[in-house]
Amino acid sequence: MAHRIIQTKPAKSKGETIFAYDTETPGLNAVNAALWCVVNVGTGEEFTFYDRNSFRDFVESESPCIAYAHNGNSFDLFGCLTKEECYLSTKVSAGTKLFEVEFNEVKYRDTKHLFPMTLAQLAKTVDMEKGITPAKFLTGKPIAREDITEEDVEYCMLDVRILAEVLT
Numbered sequence: 001m002a003h004r005i006i007q008t009k010p011a012k013s014k015g016e017t018i019f020a021y022d023t024e025t026p027g028l029n030a031v032n033a034a035l036w037c038v039v040n041v042g043t044g045e046e047f048t049f050y051d052r053n054s055f056r057d058f059v060e061s062e063s064p065c066i067a068y069a070h071n072g073n074s075f076d077l078f079g080c081l082t083k084e085e086c087y088l089s090t091k092v093s094a095g096t097k098l099f100e101v102e103f104n105e106v107k108y109r110d111t112k113h114l115f116p117m118t119l120a121q122l123a124k125t126v127d128m129e130k131g132i133t134p135a136k137f138l139t140g141k142p143i144a145r146e147d148i149t150e151e152d153v154e155y156c157m158l159d160v161r162i163l164a165e166v167l168t
Contacts, residue, residue, distance in 0.1 A: 016107070017065040018042060020163035021055075021072075023079040024148075024156045027140030033079030034143040037156040038067075039164040046160075048153055050145045055080060056104075063105035070119045070163055073098040073110035080108065111163055119159060126165045131155045 017040060024035040036055040038047040049055040059067055069076040077098075081089065085103050092100040101108045115122050120130040134152050136143055 014064065017062050018167065019059060019062070019065060019067045020111075020160045020167060021059075021067050021069050021076065021080075022156050022159045022163070023069070023076045024134075024137050024143075024152065025079060026136075026143050027138065028075075029140065030075050030078035032142070033076075034145075035148055035152065035156050036079070037153065037160045039157075039160045041068075041164045041167050044164070046157060048157070050148065052080065059106050060104045064107075065105070066107045066109055068109050068111050068163060068167060070111045070115075070122065070159070072108060072112070073101060074112070077101060077108050077110075111166070115166065119162060122166055123162045126162065128158075128162050128165060130162065131158045 019038050020041055021036060021038045023030065023033040024037075025033045033052065034050070036049040036052075038049070038055070038058070039045070040047075047058060049058065059065060067080075077086065081101070081103055086101060089101045089103040091098060091102075097113070099109065099113055111122075123130045131154075134155055136147065136152070
C-alpha cells in the first residue's frame with residue numbers, strides 16, 4: 001500500500017486571543033489556588049487575580065480565547081474550573097492526557113504537550129531563568145490574600161512571562 005503526503009496550507013487564525021497563565025497554591029492543592037497571573041501573549045499586558053471568579057470573569061470576557069499553562073491540564077486547570085465544570089467541558093484527549101479543555105469559549109491548553117520539559121529548562125531556551133518558589137507555596141497551609149506579597153506576584157508573573165516568550 002502506498003502512502004501519500006498532501007501539502008496543505010496552515011489553518012487561518014480564528015482571531016482568538018492567546019493568554020499564558022499560572023496559579024500559585026498552598027502546597028500541591030490546585031483547588032485552593034491563591035494567586036492567578038496572566039499575560040496576553042499578543043500585547044504583553046499583565047494581569048493579577050486573587051480569586052478564581054475574578055480570573056474566570058476576565059478570561060471569559062475575552063472569549064473566544066486560548067489560555068496556556070505549563071503542566072496546566074494536570075494542575076493549574078483545577079484552580080480555574082470546578083470538577084463539575086471539567087466534567088461538563090468539551091475535551092480533546094488521548095487516553096488520560098488532556099490536550100484541551102474548553103469551557104465558556106475558553107480553551108485551556110497545556111504547554112507541556114508542546115514543550116515536554118520543565119519550566120526551568122524551557123526558560124533557558126529563551127535566555128530567561130525561573131525563580132525560586134516562595135516557601136509559603138510549599139507548606140500546604142492556607143494563604144490569605146493579605147499574605148501575598150509583591151515578590152510572590154513577581155515570582156508567579158515570571159513563570160507566565162517565560163511561557164509568553166516561548167509562545168511568541
